[in-house]
Amino acid sequence: MTTEPERYELRAPASYVFESNRREFFKFLGAGVFIACAASKAGAFQESGSGRRNSEELPREIDAWLHIGEEGGITAFTGKVEVGQNIRTSLTQAVAEELKVPVNSIRLVMGDTELVPFDMGTFGSRTTPVMNLQLRRVSAAARDVLIDLAAKQWGVDRAHLTASDGQVLDPQTKRSLPYAQIVQGRQITQMLPAEDPLIPASDWKVAGQPVSKVNGRDFVTGKHRYPSDQALPGMLYGKIARPTAFNATLVSSDTQAAERLPGVIVVRDGNFVGVAAPSSALAEQALSLIHLQWKAERQPSSAELFEYLKKNQSHEDREEGPAAKKGDVQKALASAAHKVQQTYNISYIAHAPLEPRAALAEWNGDRLTVWTGTQRPFGVRGELANAFHLPEDKVRVFMPDTGAAYGGKHTGDAAIEAARLARAAKKPVKVVWTREEEFTWAYFRPAGVVEVTGAVDTEGKITAWEFHNYNSGSAGIATYYDIPNQLIEFHPVKSPLRQGSYRGLAATANHFAREVHMDELAHASGVDPLEFRVKNLKEERLRDVFVKGGEKFGWSKPRAKNHGYGVGGGYEKLGYVATFVEVAADRGTNEVKIERVLTAFDCGAIVNPDGLRNQLIGASIMGLGGALFEAVEFEDGRILNNHFASYRVPRFRDLPPMEALLLDRKDQPSVGAGEAPIVGLAPAIANAVFDAIGVRLRGMPLGPPLVSHGYHFG
Amino acid sequence: MGSMKLVINGQAYNIDASPDAILLSVLREQLDLTGSKYGCGEGQCGACTVLVDGKARRSCQTPISALSDKSITTIEGLAKGDRLHPVQQAFLDEGAMQCAYCTSGMIMSAVSLLSFKPNPSEKEIVDYMQGNICRCGAQPRIIAAIRRAAAIERSRS
Numbered sequence: 001m002t003t004e005p006e007r008y009e010l011r012a013p014a015s016y017v018f019e020s021n022r023r024e025f026f027k028f029l030g031a032g033v034f035i036a037c038a039a040s041k042a043g044a045f046q047e048s049g050s051g052r053r054n055s056e057e058l059p060r061e062i063d064a065w066l067h068i069g070e071e072g073g074i075t076a077f078t079g080k081v082e083v084g085q086n087i088r089t090s091l092t093q094a095v096a097e098e099l100k101v102p103v104n105s106i107r108l109v110m111g112d113t114e115l116v117p118f119d120m121g122t123f124g125s126r127t128t129p130v131m132n133l134q135l136r137r138v139s140a141a142a143r144d145v146l147i148d149l150a151a152k153q154w155g156v157d158r159a160h161l162t163a164s165d166g167q168v169l170d171p172q173t174k175r176s177l178p179y180a181q182i183v184q185g186r187q188i189t190q191m192l193p194a195e196d197p198l199i200p201a202s203d204w205k206v207a208g209q210p211v212s213k214v215n216g217r218d219f220v221t222g223k224h225r226y227p228s229d230q231a232l233p234g235m236l237y238g239k240i241a242r243p244t245a246f247n248a249t250l251v252s253s254d255t256q257a258a259e260r261l262p263g264v265i266v267v268r269d270g271n272f273v274g275v276a277a278p279s280s281a282l283a284e285q286a287l288s289l290i291h292l293q294w295k296a297e298r299q300p301s302s303a304e305l306f307e308y309l310k311k312n313q314s315h316e317d318r319e320e321g322p323a324a325k326k327g328d329v330q331k332a333l334a335s336a337a338h339k340v341q342q343t344y345n346i347s348y349i350a351h352a353p354l355e356p357r358a359a360l361a362e363w364n365g366d367r368l369t370v371w372t373g374t375q376r377p378f379g380v381r382g383e384l385a386n387a388f389h390l391p392e393d394k395v396r397v398f399m400p401d402t403g404a405a406y407g408g409k410h411t412g413d414a415a416i417e418a419a420r421l422a423r424a425a426k427k428p429v430k431v432v433w434t435r436e437e438e439f440t441w442a443y444f445r446p447a448g449v450v451e452v453t454g455a456v457d458t459e460g461k462i463t464a465w466e467f468h469n470y471n472s473g474s475a476g477i478a479t480y481y482d483i484p485n486q487l488i489e490f491h492p493v494k495s496p497l498r499q500g501s502y503r504g505l506a507a508t509a510n511h512f513a514r515e516v517h518m519d520e521l522a523h524a525s526g527v528d529p530l531e532f533r534v535k536n537l538k539e540e541r542l543r544d545v546f547v548k549g550g551e552k553f554g555w556s557k558p559r560a561k562n563h564g565y566g567v568g569g570g571y572e573k574l575g576y577v578a579t580f581v582e583v584a585a586d587r588g589t590n591e592v593k594i595e596r597v598l599t600a601f602d603c604g605a606i607v608n609p610d611g612l613r614n615q616l617i618g619a620s621i622m623g624l625g626g627a628l629f630e631a632v633e634f635e636d637g638r639i640l641n642n643h644f645a646s647y648r649v650p651r652f653r654d655l656p657p658m659e660a661l662l663l664d665r666k667d668q669p670s671v672g673a674g675e676a677p678i679v680g681l682a683p684a685i686a687n688a689v690f691d692a693i694g695v696r697l698r699g700m701p702l703g704p705p706l707v708s709h710g711y712h713f714g
Numbered sequence: 715m716g717s718m719k720l721v722i723n724g725q726a727y728n729i730d731a732s733p734d735a736i737l738l739s740v741l742r743e744q745l746d747l748t749g750s751k752y753g754c755g756e757g758q759c760g761a762c763t764v765l766v767d768g769k770a771r772r773s774c775q776t777p778i779s780a781l782s783d784k785s786i787t788t789i790e791g792l793a794k795g796d797r798l799h800p801v802q803q804a805f806l807d808e809g810a811m812q813c814a815y816c817t818s819g820m821i822m823s824a825v826s827l828l829s830f831k832p833n834p835s836e837k838e839i840v841d842y843m844q845g846n847i848c849r850c851g852a853q854p855r856i857i858a859a860i861r862r863a864a865a866i867e868r869s870r871s
Contacts, residue, residue, distance in 0.1 A: 084814065213814070219817050220803075220805050220821060222747075228751075231746065281735060354815045401813075402813065403813050403815030404812070435758075614855070617851055622851050652846075655853055
């Protein structure tokens with residue numbers, strides 16, 4: 001099984017030339033040992049997400065590098081970025097494990113395009129399966145170099161030596177040499193192939209253990225500086241005059257009153273109108289004095305969304321044939337014992353990261369430096385180079401650990417806006433989007449319509465599966481159930497709203513439709529929904545999460561009166577997940593309360609069980625929003641619910657008890673966990689509601705909430 | 715514009731701003747106290763929460779004119795030297811954060827809650843923290859951290 005390409009995450013890779021930088025590294029870091037690791041072919045291919053066509057054209061990339069300095073300072077470099085998934089911690093653990101040093105002795109440089117190896121971006125749950133391995137490889141190689149050097153110095157066979165706690169040890173003579181001493185005065189570089197041996201997960205000492213956020217203290221004291229906290233001397237605050245509707249054209253502008261304000265700069269460049277001022281209050285005042293006239297065509301509204309998606313397929317974006325086609329679906333449908341045909345609708349939702357998009361830009365002559373929160377620092381560097389007609393080496397993008405993204409910060413909008421204003425102002429400019437801007441001008445998780453037809457024989461085996469997804473995407477579209485006759489197809493649509501990546505992206509829509517439909521087929525066949533799934537599954541690890549999760553949840557125990565159980569799960573981003581939900585219904589009002597949630601998850605050998613639990617429960621809570629109440633409402637090019645008061649996200653009162661069952665597979669490669677755990681929740685809730693009150697819910701969100709911690713359905 | 719005296723984290727500042735200037739902007743732009751965060755500017759998310767005379771207040775909704783003769787505490791003023799406030803320590807111990815952008819607002823709200831409810835029930839915590847948004851989904855750990863902090867404070871006093 002491989003991961004599906006994420007069409008809304010596709011970006012052309014930039015090339016990186018490593019050789020010329022090696023010398024500069026020693027200049028920057030001082031002498032020492034420097035190890036770099038070539039990206040494995042498999043890693044580069046999967047990382048690109050750009051599908052089969054381009055895999056041969058990818059340059060031979062360097063994934064990661066590591067430096068051990070004369071002072072013993074250990075610095076590892078990665079293009080991955082920290083947006084709350086706590087990979088700064090899990091990647092540091094990987095280095096500590098292989099290099100045999102304490103976690104707190106390592107500095108991890110992330111997302112600074114001048115210092116780190118090229119990276120496509122932090123998305124698609126690729127950090128753990130790819131970057132974790134690569135950092136382990138460079139660290140293991142560095143350890144070997146250090147052991148070699150010590151063996152030479154002592155004149156002994158390296159096989160006798162071991163490494164521990166930042167030193168090379170000779171157990172026979174009880175001698176030891178600290179790493180700092182070994183690297184003194186040396187400049188050693190080594191380029192690694194991708195296939196170096198690693199410590200097996202069963203022997204891990206640091207990796208596999210719960211480690212709390214490495215720089216956690218900076219976050220509880222307010223010391224950490226997020227992108228929106230960055231500042232430079234003489235910096236101005238930028239604000240953008242937004243159009244009245246999407247795709248609008250500027251007809252006329254009156255900016256004179258704003259320009260008369262002291263210290264205020266106004267920039268008009270095509271459809272871009274922005275101001276910069278010495279304080280954000282003055283920038284806001286300037287903005288309020290600007291009068292603009294916009295022209296826009298009529299645009300579709302959320303009230304007609306699903307009808308629109310069915311009618312507006314985009315033929316330019318068509319994929320080359322169906323995602324799956326085998327057997328004869330029509331024939332199997334004709335002879336089926338039970339058949340269900342249904343449609344599932346998925347709304348647009350917003351990421352709403354608590355830190356909105358933000359960027360600080362500074363020009364030095366024709367050199368541009370930008371601090372911004374993005375999952376694609378190199379991609380944003382490319383966007384900036386493009387926007388300002390600069391070669392990429394004139395642009396440096398620096399990504400401080402950011403206030404979340406969830407797939408929502410792939411693009412460089414705020415970075416370009418800040419840089420445009422800074423160029424005009426000849427001073428550094430910071431742009432921080434307002435919440436309303438974040439809800440309006442960022443992009444959304446794609447809405448979708450999914451039509452499914454399934455058929456079952458008299459034995460309870462699925463015989464046919466036809467699945468059409470309009471617009472939401474092809475990630476997770478393939479069924480992992482064992483079905484002889486299949487037709488599965490993604491149909492691109494000209495989206496009425498700007499859409500892009502999201503945690504789990506299209507996999508959430510595809511799992512929702514598939515897992516609710518599975519429930520419908522089980523009921524049509526008179527088979528228990530959990531038994532029905534297991535009966536139709538060959539994949540052993542997926543069966544395991546369903547079976548073990550079901551045992552832990554107590555699936556076979558009788559339900560209390562007016563209580564319902566539901567299950568939903570699948571295979572996503574290389575992880576196996578099954579979510580179980582119990583709801584309690586009030587028959588009189590059809591008000592449903594989620595009593596508890598259990599998610600069983602297998603992501604291979606667990607790197608950091610504490611971080612994993614945090615991610616898994618976090619994904620489930622985020623998933624509650626999309627399952628229960630999040631939906632972007634829009635009309636004629638405007639967003640109607642662009643505030644937290646009108647766009648409801650999960651809050652403390654919305655949370656049922658949530659439990660994680662982690663299946664630690666030390667014999668399997670470690671994979672990501674930030675996305676997969678989100679996919680099972682919505683179908684599990686929908687299926688539990690049906691079990692409790694017999695009302696079948698086929699939309700995300702499932703229904704409008706009436707009361708806190710209780711949801712009204714039916 | 716005018717000059718106003720504000721007492722923040724025990725220190726007096728003369729602020730050159732109009733009386734309707736918003737506390738959050740003054741903290742972040744004039745005093746370089748960036749621990750209080752902008753999340754919505756509408757009092758809907760709690761990321762900007764500070765203490766005014768010990769009580770939680772949304773700094774994005776607070777004009778500085780309301781603050782003369784008041785004592786303001788921000789996340790930067792909570793620790794005593796190297797010693798973290800019990801709530802800060804409890805958030806660390808419970809790993810009650812992911813991106814941690816909401817953390818300072820969560821901690822300030824929790825300090826406020828514990829100041830008048832030293833041993834809150836889970837329901838009391840949930841009700842009080844309802845106005846603070848965490849998009850990463852760290853709420854269960856935040857609840858655990860507040861309970862732990864309550865226990866630490868009881869043991870210290």
